Amino acid sequence: MRYFTVESFSFDEPGHWSGEYRARHRWHLSGVDCPRYGIWSGLSAFPSVDLSAVDEPVLANPKGPTSLEEYNRLVALVRPFVPPELPVLAGGSFGPMVGTAQGRFGPVTCCPSWELILREDAVELLKAEGLQGIIAVRMELRSRRSTMPALYELEARPLAKLHPDCIGEFKTPACDICGKPESFRLPPKRWLLRSSIPEGLDFFGIKGASPRVVSERFVETVQRLGPSDVHYQELPAAD
Ligand SMILES: [Zn+2]
Known part of the structure; x- marks a missing residue:
């Protein structure tokens, strides 16, 4: 599979x-103000996670970077509601996207680059064709146009890894004080570590990096619905 x-x-x-x-x-x-690394915050988003049972209003109205103590308190509140294989990290967001939309959308939208949005018929087609790893969460969008089709955000679980050879030595180690994972700058030329590819899945994310990965089957399927304003860039893999 490519x-x-x-x-x-x-x-x-x-x-x-x-x-x-x-x-x-x-x-x-x-974000959290770590005594070792200072303020940091990531971009992880798990829209399928429902935190409505957590009685803590600051999660809906975050006030900016917090102390380590407050951060640890919030992580402990959120953790039980997040599947154990997913990270709970500073700057992380949960639940459906809520807001407004206008204009006409293609089958696939990817702007900003770390959010992959599908039109309703694209979700239906991918599911009907039996594609795997499609966790599509309906966005709660208000629009002036009553005929706007529903849009869904795809949840990118960080399952695959970039190959250590393409990341090179420019890494920041993990922090055992605040739990910040190892991080690196996205290399311009990149490829996957083959053994980390979640076999059989047609959509997934990459640990520590924002690009969303789709299978060749995903590309072929959504292209049947016509053009989308996105490019598909092949991501090779190596052992
Ligand atoms: Zn830290």
């Missing part, structure tokens, strides 16, 4: 679609 990352058009590239949304996830963990 794999691809999904990339948005550059700003001067003419697209087919006018759709834009302005939305954010329902719950957020703030």
Whole structure:
């Protein structure tokens, strides 16, 4: 199976679609001020996680970076509601995206690059064709147009790893004080560590990196619905 990352058009590239949304996830963990590394915050988002049972209003209205003590308190509140294989990290967001949308959307939208949005018919087709790893969460969007099709965010679980050879030595080690994972700058030329590819899945994320990965089967299936304003860039794999 071949794999691809999904990339948005550059700003001067003419697209087919006018759709834009302005939305954010329902719950957020703030950044944390770590005594060792200072303030940091990531971009992980797990829209399928429901935190409505957590009685803590600050998750819906985060106030900016917090102390380590407050951060640990919030992580402990959130952790029981997140599947154990998923990380709970500073800057992480949960629940459906809520906001507004306008214009017309193609089958696949990827702007910003760390959010992959599908039109309703794309979700239905991927499921009907039996693709795996499609965790699609309906966005709660208000629109002036009553006929706007529903949009879904795909949850990218960080399952695969970039190959250590393409990351090189520019890594920041993990922090045992605040739980910050090892981090690195996204290398311009990159490939996957083959043994880390979740076999059989048609959509997944990468540990420590924002690009979303789709299978060749995913690309072929959504292209049947017509053009999308995205590029698919092949992501090779090596042992
Ligand atoms: Zn730390």
